[in-house]
Amino acid sequence: MAGILQKYFPMIRTRREILEEIFEDERLSAVYLGWSEDQRREFLNFCTGNKGVKVLYDSFFKEIMNPENTPERLEEFLSLVLGQSVKILKVIPNDSVRIADECSLVVMDIVIELEDHSIANVEVQKMGYRFPGQRSACYSSDLLLRQYKRVRGERGKGFSYRDIQKVYTIVLYEKSPAEFRDFPCDYIHRFSQSSDTGLEIDLLQEYCFIALDIFTGIVQNKGIRNKLEAWLLFFSTDDPTKIETLLESYPEFKELYEEIYELCRNVEKVMEMFSKELKELDRNTVQYMIDEMQEEIDGMRRELSDKDTVLEERKCTIDTQKEMLDKRDEEIARLKRQLKELQNTSQE
Incomplete structure (x- = not known):
């Protein structure tokens, strides 16, 4: 596998070269040995070209798609996603009190103002369940309010x-x-607000959701069909054979990969970036486990609540049946009295 990417990017270093540099530095070697075996393997795999870099890691994405240094890249991607020409006017810093500061399995988020002064928020989420429609609406409202202010x-x-x-x-x-x-x-799913009558009012908020896991299955079967899919493959794959297919069909992506592998030559910097990603992933994993446990607890509570409801319903049914039996017993007793009175009358 390593040979595939080295054919396109001769600057890729060998495993031996990277390890020698790491163990020549006491601090770097301590960081490296502090990783798990799987983490060390992942690091060496993408540095040596055995596998591609995970472009959607926050640090790598912001290096390659930085809207301040190379706005044309994000502009092209957003133009394809939104179906209109996009020019980035400026990058907007995230507010310290912004909703995005909530704990989330977020990998990356960029807020930008476009040339027409509209605002776009680009988010990458590892786990979709943490970013449902309700949260998307809150993010959109947050953006709208910030723009208003x-x-x-x-x-x-x-x-x-x-x-x-x-x-x-x-x-x-x-x-x-x-x-x-x-x-x-x-x-890819695009949403905008519309009326049930055809009346058109500009309600400002639009959404676009891109499922990379579903895209991966589609492109596996049908191949790259357009430039948007080329971008999504660039973001989603670390398979050298798929990267080669991308480069053969869209050679302009070679420049982006060259930047990635030049970055990988700086072992100290890329180790810092990787450590940052691992720390974030660890935090997210803990949060994910907490969420799963909370869902399990909530599920047990719902089950207990459902059982309580069933028991209460059964109790109500029993009470109703008991009341009916009591009424029937009273009726039987009344009829017996009447019968006895009739028998006494007939004997007279």
Whole structure:
């Protein structure tokens, strides 16, 4: 496998070269030995070209797709996703109190203002269940409110609500939510608000959800059919044979991979980036386990609640039946009295 990528990127270093540099530095060797065996293998695999780099790691993505240094890359990707020409005006720093600061299995998020002053938020989520539709709506509302506050502050008395532009929430799922499985032939879903009468009002909030796991299955069977799929394959695969297919069909991606492998030559920097990713993944794994345990507890509570409901319903049924039996006993007793009175009357 290593030979495939080295054929395109001769700057890729050998395993021996990388390990020699690591163990010549006491600090780097301590970091390396602190990783698990699987983590060491993963690190060496992508540094030596045995496998591709996971581009959606936060550090790597922001190096390669930095909208400040190389805006044309993110512009092209967003243009293909949104179906319109996109130009990035500026990158907006995340607010310290932003909803995104909640604990989440988030890999990366970038907030940018486009040339028409609309705002796009690009998110990468490892686990889709942590980013349901409700959360997407909250993120979108957060973006809209931030834009409102900023524009109103800039315009002052000249402010008009017509100054507020669209906000786009674009989410790439590494593992998409369960409901996406009902659409195995579709990997991208676009949402916007519309009326039931055909009346058109610009309600500003639009969404785009991209299921990379479903895309991977589709591209496996049908190949790369367009430039958007080329970008998604670049983001989602670390398989050298698929990377080669991508480079043969779209050679312009070679420049991006060259930057990645030049970055990998700086062992110290790439180890720091990898350590950061591992730390984030560990934190997310813990949170994921907590969420699973909480779901299990909630499930047990629901089961107990359901059993309580059934017991209560049974108790009500028993009480009703007892009341009916009591009434029937009273009726039988009344009839017996009547019968006895009739028998006494007939004897007289």
